[in-house]
Structures are given as structure tokens and as C-alpha cells.
Amino acid sequence: MNILVACKIVPDDQDITVASDGSLDSSRAHEIVSQYDLNAIEAAAQLKEANEGSTLKAISVGPKKADDSKTKKDILSRGVDELYLMADDSLADLDSRATATELAKLVNKAGDWDVIIVGDGSADDYAKQTGVQLACALDVPYVAGATNLSFQEGNLEIQRNLESESEDIELAVPAVVSVSPEIAEPRIAGMRDILKAGKKPQNVEAAEEKPEESIETVSIKAPKQADRKQEVFDASDGEGLDKFVSAVKEVL
Amino acid sequence: MNAFVLAETENGARELCAGARQIADEVTLFTFGNAVTGVADKCLHLQIPEDAIADDAYPSVNESFDASGAKVVLAEPTVRVTSLAGRLAAHANTAAVPGVNALKDGVATSVYFGGTGVKESKPETDVSVYLISAGTFDGTQATGTDTVEEVEFKAPEKLAVKKGTAALPKSDIDLASADKIVACGRGFAKEEDLQLARDFASKIGAEVACSRPLSEGVNWFPREAYVGVSGAVVKPDVYFAVGISGQMQHMVGCNDSGTVIAINSDKNAPIFKQCDVGIVGDLKDVLPALTKAL
Numbered sequence: 001m002n003i004l005v006a007c008k009i010v011p012d013d014q015d016i017t018v019a020s021d022g023s024l025d026s027s028r029a030h031e032i033v034s035q036y037d038l039n040a041i042e043a044a045a046q047l048k049e050a051n052e053g054s055t056l057k058a059i060s061v062g063p064k065k066a067d068d069s070k071t072k073k074d075i076l077s078r079g080v081d082e083l084y085l086m087a088d089d090s091l092a093d094l095d096s097r098a099t100a101t102e103l104a105k106l107v108n109k110a111g112d113w114d115v116i117i118v119g120d121g122s123a124d125d126y127a128k129q130t131g132v133q134l135a136c137a138l139d140v141p142y143v144a145g146a147t148n149l150s151f152q153e154g155n156l157e158i159q160r161n162l163e164s165e166s167e168d169i170e171l172a173v174p175a176v177v178s179v180s181p182e183i184a185e186p187r188i189a190g191m192r193d194i195l196k197a198g199k200k201p202q203n204v205e206a207a208e209e210k211p212e213e214s215i216e217t218v219s220i221k222a223p224k225q226a227d228r229k230q231e232v233f234d235a236s237d238g239e240g241l242d243k244f245v246s247a248v249k250e251v252l
Numbered sequence: 253m254n255a256f257v258l259a260e261t262e263n264g265a266r267e268l269c270a271g272a273r274q275i276a277d278e279v280t281l282f283t284f285g286n287a288v289t290g291v292a293d294k295c296l297h298l299q300i301p302e303d304a305i306a307d308d309a310y311p312s313v314n315e316s317f318d319a320s321g322a323k324v325v326l327a328e329p330t331v332r333v334t335s336l337a338g339r340l341a342a343h344a345n346t347a348a349v350p351g352v353n354a355l356k357d358g359v360a361t362s363v364y365f366g367g368t369g370v371k372e373s374k375p376e377t378d379v380s381v382y383l384i385s386a387g388t389f390d391g392t393q394a395t396g397t398d399t400v401e402e403v404e405f406k407a408p409e410k411l412a413v414k415k416g417t418a419a420l421p422k423s424d425i426d427l428a429s430a431d432k433i434v435a436c437g438r439g440f441a442k443e444e445d446l447q448l449a450r451d452f453a454s455k456i457g458a459e460v461a462c463s464r465p466l467s468e469g470v471n472w473f474p475r476e477a478y479v480g481v482s483g484a485v486v487k488p489d490v491y492f493a494v495g496i497s498g499q500m501q502h503m504v505g506c507n508d509s510g511t512v513i514a515i516n517s518d519k520n521a522p523i524f525k526q527c528d529v530g531i532v533g534d535l536k537d538v539l540p541a542l543t544k545a546l
Contacts, residue, residue: 095347096350124364125351125364126366128334132342137342141411158412161331215373220369231530235534240533248513248546
């Protein structure tokens with residue numbers, strides 16, 4: 001079967017700092033594959049490996065800096081055969097509908113496909129909307145939150161967890177499936193996989209035109225910090241530990 | 253203006269209808285859970301066929317939305333309603349605004365990068381769709397009639413087949429409703445040292461949680477126990493941060509706690525600027541002293 005996996009390249013949230021004016025600064029952050037999209041790539045790679053003769057291509061849409069050689073290699077070292085990336089500053093911070101519109105263009109360039117796998121949500125907005133919007137753009141069925149995924153007799157067999165129950169679902173292809181992070185632990189690529197990744201085909205292109213957006217971002221700021229008493233003791237002072245214990249007793 | 257509420261739980265329906273009432277003259281509730289009365293001007297109820305998934309009710313949802321004349325959609329962020337909200341947003345040529353925890357004059361406040369930031373955004377389209385987090389509106393304020401209309405399930409051309417369903421076991425970690433939490437961080441050098449935190453937690457009736465490195469770095473804890481960005485966001489009365497440095501990525505998960513108490517051996521750890529009570533000391537001395545004294 002022919003599998004596509006969509007992933008988002010984002011700044012590493014561990015590197016985001018707060019500037020003095022309360023705005024977020026991601027200028028020094030490394031570009032990485034959004035955390036739960038790594039689980040999606042792994043689920044897709046396992047589906048490919050379980051079905052002999054399958055192909056796996058990754059698709060991604062993002063700003064110019066998403067065209068990052070280390071990150072592209074990272075994607076291609078995880079069982080992905082080929083990458084289709086649309087990287088252009090007009091594609092920064094798109095809403096889910098605009099992202100899906102652009103991803104659909106890459107889907108049409110990536111050849112025949114049976115299933116498109118997407119992650120649970122991206123690190124930035126965690127919208128859980130790009131998969132369903134992509135299904136709408138391509139006019140195919142969509143199932144969210146798969147915790148298990150296999151291909152049997154021409155159909156996808158899906159298990160998923162809702163809030164208080166699980167469901168077993170059969171789905172004909174072509175379809176879009178979003179996967180829950182627990183579906184698969186991302187692999188740690190070996191040196192050979194990383195070297196091989198450098199030789200795999202990468203199709204990187206600019207945007208054809210700036211996509212139409214539905215949502216306007218009004219502001220992005222750091223959250224307000226709570227005011228705390230900051231009564232701090234030192235255990236190396238003779239009575240520091242006792243005083244601390246008393247203070248804790250008072251709180252409880 | 254009319255508002256369209258998409259919900260599957262009774263609580264969700266109540267809260268969202270109460271919120272919708274603040275911004276709209278007329279509120280239509282669409283649910284595939286139990287019909288809820290007294291919260292909207294009309295409750296549209298759809299029974300999902302045994303062998304179908306609720307996500308595939310979108311032709312019925314979209315048709316009901318069109319008939320309602322609503323311009324605003326408030327949706328409950330469950331797995332299935334999130335799918336339906338996406339289908340409805342695409343149908344109305346817009347994108348749903350996710351993770352909304354406040355809504356004023358059409359501007360939604362959402363978490364960004366798991367709480368590292370706060371994002372304000374506003375749909376520019378004719379129709380606005382918002383996925384509203386639990387607790388955003390006060391469900392007791394909902395008012396409405398007892399009118400319930402049954403809606404027919406109209407299958408899409410291609411649909412999923414539900415083969416079976418089973419109840420999920422309840423997780424034994426319940427951080428959301430805990431009034432005391434003892435959170436462990438990288439200051440724990442060895443896994444066996446966690447027993448000190450567990451002993452203390454059981455003495456005071458607290459849940460034990462962790463920062464990201466202990467759940468995703470060394471796997472000493474399951475994912476549900478991790479507080480912070482893309483983990484759990486908690487607001488207990490008392491939060492003990494033990495061996496946690498206090499990086500923003502962790503603190504966004506516990507900033508709303510009543511009292512924050514910090515134990516850390518590094519006197520320069522940022523946690524000491526974000527706690528009410530703290531001690532610079534070795535957790536291996538401090539935790540047993542607390543367990544003994546309380």
C-alpha cells in the first residue's frame with residue numbers, strides 16, 4: 001500500500017524564551033519535527049513494514065526555516081522513503097484549513113496513495129484539526145485518535161480510545177487517519193539510517209501563492225506569572241529545615 | 253444572532269449553551285449523546301446507528317447548522333465532536349479556533365505551545381467555530397426550553413464501519429481532581445529515591461506527579477503523571493515541586509495552584525522565584541523530615 005504521513009516542523013518549545021516585553025522569542029530555537037508527529041511517522045513506518053511492497057512518503061508545509069537539513073534528514077531516517085516539503089515564509093503559522101489546502105497540493109504531487117496518517121495535534125496550536133480539514137479537502141473519510149492501525153483485506157482496521165470507551169473500526173481506503181501518541185514510540189535512528197537518509201529524494205518547493213487564511217492572530221504573549229510569597233529557607237542554616245517544616249505545616 | 257452548540261456530554265452541553273446564551277439571541281444545541289433540556293431554545297438529538305461512528309454524522313450536523321441560520325459554533329473538544337467541528341468548519345469555509353478558554357467580542361484566548369504562550373485569535377470568516385475547553389463557562393447559568401427534535405442520521409457516501417466498542421478502564425492517576433500534588437523532577441538522581449516522595453505523598457494524601465524528563469526521558473512515570481507543556485495542567489490547593497528547577501515549560505502546568513512549595517538543592521533554581529515557601533536543601537534530607545513531622 002502507499003502511505004503518506006503529514007508532519008509539522010516547529011521551533012523546539014524547550015528553546016522558546018520570554019522577551020522583556022512579554023512576547024515569545026523562538027529565534028534561537030532549533031527546528032524540530034513536532035513531538036507527536038514523530039509518533040505518527042513511526043506508526044506509518046510500522047504500517048509500511050507490516051505490508052510488503054508498501055511505500056511511505058512524508059508531506060509537510062511550513063515557513064522557509066522548515067527547510068532545515070537536519071530536520072529533513074531526521075524525517076527521512078525514520079523509515080520514510082521520500083519527502084515533499086513546501087517551505088515559504090508565506091506559509092508560516094497557517095490555520096488548519098489553509099494548512100490542509102496546501103497539504104492537499106502536495107498529496108496530489110506525491111502520486112497514488114491509500115492512507116494519509118497525521119499526528120494527534122501539533123506542538124504550537126494543538127488544534128487536532130488539520131487531519132479532518134485535509135479529509136474534507138480531499139473528500140475522503142476521516143477517523144481520529146487511532147491507538148492501533150493495520151491493513152487487512154484491503155481495509156484499515158483501527159482501534160481508538162474515546163473519553164470513556166474504545167471503538168474498533170473498519171475503514172475503506174483512501175482515508176485520512178489521525179493517530180494518538182501512544183500508537184507507537186518513535187524510533188531512535190541509527191547511524192546507517194541517518195547516512196541513508198541523506199541520499200533519499202527530497203522535493204522542496206516554494207508556495208504557489210499565499211493561501212487564504214480564516215483566522216487572524218491578534219496577539220501571542222507569555223502567560224502572566226502568579227505572585228508568590230517566595231519565603232525561602234536554607235537547610236544548611238541551623239534552623240532552616242525546622243522553620244521550613246513549620247511553614248509547610250501551616251499551609252497544610 | 254443565532255449560535256449552534258455541538259456537544260456530546262451533558263456537562264459540555266450545559267457549559268457551552270450558557271456561553272452561547274451570552275453572545276446569541278437564540279441557541280440551538282446539537283447532540284448525539286443524551287438529549288439535554290432546559291439549556292437551549294431547541295435541542296437537536298441524533299441517534300448514531302450501532303455500526304456507525306459519530307464522526308460520520310457530519311452531513312446531518314452540517315444540514316442542521318445551515319437550517320439554524322447560526323453564525324457562531326461552540327463545540328466541546330471530545331474526540332468525536334472535534335472531528336465534527338472540523339467537518340462543519342470546512343463546510344462553512346473556515347477553520348475552527350482550538351483550545352479556547354476565554355471568548356470575548358469574537359476574540360478567543362487559547363493556549364499556545366502547551367501554555368508556553370497565550371494566543372488571542374479571531375475568525376475573519378462569515379462563520380466562527382470555536383472548540384471550547386471545559387470550565388470556560390458556568391453551566392449552571394444555562395437556560396432554555398424542553399423542545400427536543402430528533403434528527404435523522406444521513407450517512408456520507410463513504411463511511412467507517414464500527415465493529416465493536418468496550419468500556420475503558422479508569423486510570424489510577426487522577427491529577428485533575430487532586431487537592432495536593434507532590435511533583436518530582438530531575439533532582440531525583442535514582443529511581444529508588446522516588447520512594448521518599450511516595451512516602452511523603454501517602455502521608456499527606458497527595459498524588460505523585462513528575463516533570464517531563466522523568467516521564468519521557470527515563471520513563472520512571474507514565475505520561476499521565478507529567479505536568480507541564482503538552483502534559484497535564486493542574487490546579488491543586490498545594491503543589492510540592494521537588495527537585496524541579498522551575499522552567500517555564502513545567503510551571504505552565506502548575507501556575508494556577510493555590511500554594512507552591514519548592515525543594516531544591518540549587519539556590520539559584522528559578523523555582524524559588526515562583527514558590528510561596530521553599531527550601532534550599534537535599535531532597536533526601538528534606539522529604540524524610542517532612543514525612544516524619546506531618
